[in-house]
Amino acid sequence: MELTYRLQELDKAVEQILQNTKSKTLLFYGEMGAGKTTLIKKLVAALGVQDPVSSPTFSLVNHYESDEGSVFHFDFYRIEDETEALDIGLEDYLSSGEWNLIEWPEKVENLLGENTQKLHLKWLSENTRMLKFC
DSSP states (O other), X not given: OEEEEEGGGHHHHHHHHHHHOSOSEEEEXXXXXXXXXXXXXXXXXXXXXXXXXXXXXXXXXXXXXXXXXXXXXXXXXTOSSHHHHXXXXXXXXXXXXXXXXXXXXXXXXXXSOSSOEEEEEEEEETTEEEEEEO
């Protein structure tokens, strides 16, 4: 499934993700600037998180709480080795049954298993993105 959306229509993209995902572990692929973090911020808010959301570029994972449970947001852009993900307990997060939103999953692909939903984002123009479910 593919969805083209304008940045003003982020809610539409989030709605499609929540309606069509086969997993609570979402893998966000896309080049730098494709809109992964922006989309995740809206998604986290839609999951009921009231706290401000920021990218965990240096901490690797941010933990948010909502009435629905925990939401974990990962950013693996800066890791050099999959061992770093293991050191923060990635396997425990993935088996928690909670939402796991992962940016730069290609850096830890061997650790992810099959119960995931791949989402590819592509920058089309300043205000337009394409989201593809794989």
